[in-house]
Each structure stands twice: as structure tokens, then as C-alpha cells.
Amino acid sequence: MKKPTLPTLLSFNAGYVDTAGFLALHGLFTAHVTGNFVTLGASLVTGATGAIAKLLALPVFCLVVALVRLLRYVLIRRGRPVLRTMLMLMLLLLIVGAASAFYFGPFPNGDSVSAILTGLTFVAAMAIQNAVQRVHLSHAPPTTLMTGTTTQVMLDLADKFQGVSAEQKVAIDARLSRMVTNVCAFALGCGGGALLFDLFSVKCFVVLPVVALLTYNHEEAYATT
Secondary structure (H helix, E strand, O other): OOOOHHHHHHHHHHHHHHHHHHHOOOOOOOOHHHHHHHHHHHHHOOOOHHHEEEEEEEEHHHHHHHHHHHHHHHHOOOOOOOHHHHHHHHHHHHHHHHHHHHHHHHOOOOOOOOHHHHHHHHHHHHHHHHHHHHHHOOOOOOOOOOOOHHHHHHHHHHHHHHHHHHHHHHHHHHHHHHHHHHHHHHHHHHHHHHHHHHHHHHHHHHHHHOOOOOOOOHHHHOEEE
């Protein structure tokens, strides 16, 4: 059986944390952070809780991305492994987030300090994942947002239907394989997050650091500065 690649594992985790986080944290998107603009507006109109975390999600996301970018330069100057360090930081944040959800949850009030800090911890972890994607996995499809990937899949399928050269077909088939795998992994994560939240409530977050641990079996193939 073929082992899942690093992008596949990251896609699964992103789908999982986005769905479980949405359910547990009153509509907070932890991976697709710009989606919080929509849920923030809905919260303000309906009077639902969780508006504070949604308001803070994008600034926290941006701050973490900038900080890990600066950290990258420090690591390079000191001759330390960049990708492995980033994956370790993401793992630690997922452990902290899962422990916080396990200890403080469930969260009847999305504006409670514990709910906000738990949600923003997951947002910070996904910010690191997005930074890793851009720097180390730029050749791979995005792992936290599937809209662009799905669009490209449909464009490639349409091109194949229309007819392409043998050389183009090889390139399209290789791209489709990577993209469809990532979309399926993300979808599987979404389904798993929803199902396990329904079964185990906030205890379902324990899956996230477990999957993150598996990334260390795959990072060497991508470990470039």
C-alpha cells in the first residue's frame, strides 16, 4: 500500500481541524480563515457567540505567518533544519489546542476566553501550515483551501475531453493525480472531523497531533530551505 505523502497528510489535517473547529467553536474556520468574514457577519446579525475569535482569526494568522518567515531566516543563519522546525511548531500548537479543547470544552459560549484561545491556537497552527505550503510545497496543490484546486481539476478534465497532445496528457494526468488526492484527503478530513465530533465532542481533536506526528516520516523528501 502506497504511503500518503506530506501534502496528503496536511490536507487531511486541514479539513479535519476546519470542520471540527467549526462545530466546536461556534462557526470558527481555523484553516480557511478568510471564511470567517462570512461567519462573522452571520454572528453579528443572528447574535450568535464566537464573533471575537472570528474577528481575531485573520490578524493572528497574518502575524504568525510573518513570524515564522522571520524565524526561517534565523534558522538558515544558524544552519538548523527549517521544514522540520516548522512542522514541530505546528505539532506543538496542535497538541496545545487539542489539550485545551479536551480540558476546557465543550464550549457553550464561543466568546469565552478558553474558546477564543483554543480556536486561535488552531489558527496559528494552520498559519504555519500555509507558510510551509508556500515555501516548501509550492509545487504541490494547496492543503488548506480546495477551491482553486477543484477549479484546476475541472479545467484539466475539460482539456482532456477536448483533446490534447501526448506530452500535455502526461503533464495533466500527473497534476490530476496530485490534486484529486489532496481534495479527497481534505474531504476525508472534513468527514472524519464531523463524524468524530458527533461521537466524541471536543475529544475528537486528539486526532490532529497524531496525524501531525506522521508528517515526520515524510518531511525529509521536502526538506529544502
